Amino acid sequence: MPHLIVEYSRNLDGFPEARALEELNQAVTSSPELADEADLKSRFVLADSFQVGTVGAGRAFVHAQLRLLAGRTPEAKQDLSGRIADVLRRLTPRPPGVMVQLSVEIVDMDRPSYVKERL
């Protein structure tokens, strides 16, 4: 059931999306929180038009959001964001002269109203 959305700013040229999707999904689905690997739906979103702070250039970001049904312990959530950060820290390009920020967020989804089906 979880959704993983990774956004990054356009100045991170050559972001290895395919490899990152593979490694992120491997890392997250290895968690005991996930019952079935097929439940994890991950995607990349490229931020074409962006600004970090009040300075127009020389800054980049990559941000991951993992949305999963509410009810996990704080420890389980920290473990999951750590798994995601480990992969992104390794694979995110670091262009010379650019300050790159990495962030990972865990979001609880409302469980009673969630719909999930295989068509």
Place this chain on the structure above:
Amino acid sequence: MPHLIVEYSRNLDGFPEARALEELNQAVTSSPELADEADLKSRFVLADSFQVGTVGAGRAFVHAQLRLLAGRTPEAKQDLSGRIADVLRRLTPRPPGVMVQLSVEIVDMDRPSYVKERL
């Protein structure tokens, strides 16, 4: 005030976006939870770069997120996610050999800090 965001993976070729927007908005605005049909702002987002689980191909997803001001009952939220699922179940393409996952999520938006205006 609600926002409806529907994402789907690129391998769902021919997704009838225009028709789905029409039918989704009809279904959601018919709910007694919505005071004014014009309040519902819906959009599609195409996930170009994605992976479902640890297998690189043969899987697709469509995911809808309805964001509305906090305060609805659990029953009202379930009714809303059900309305959305009904439309997407009917209109989502089912390419042969592809496992398609459908999910619908309801998100509460913070009411006191919400700004809403017509310009």
Place this chain on the structure above:
Amino acid sequence: MPHLIVEYSRNLDGFPEARALEELNQAVTSSPELADEADLKSRFVLADSFQVGTVGAGRAFVHAQLRLLAGRTPEAKQDLSGRIADVLRRLTPRPPGVMVQLSVEIVDMDRPSYVKERL
């Protein structure tokens, strides 16, 4: 640490994204809630495929979402959404004959599981 995501519908032609990013970041980072201007990561998302309510044309929207770590007071959140609305009210195009809706949402991010690093 905050993330600002601004979406707008394609019929708002000529949206001055670069100027808006500059003014939004100036307005938000002037808040006492932000320790470091470099923490604010803002981006625009264009909604290409959208529908407002049950009428197919003549309606547009711009929606901003500010995601920041939980713990702010309701007053601080209202101040932040007000700062964002002030900029967007001024800069959003108003095509003749189009009803334009502006909305701003503040989202609390889970603090214990949040990861934040500079690479």
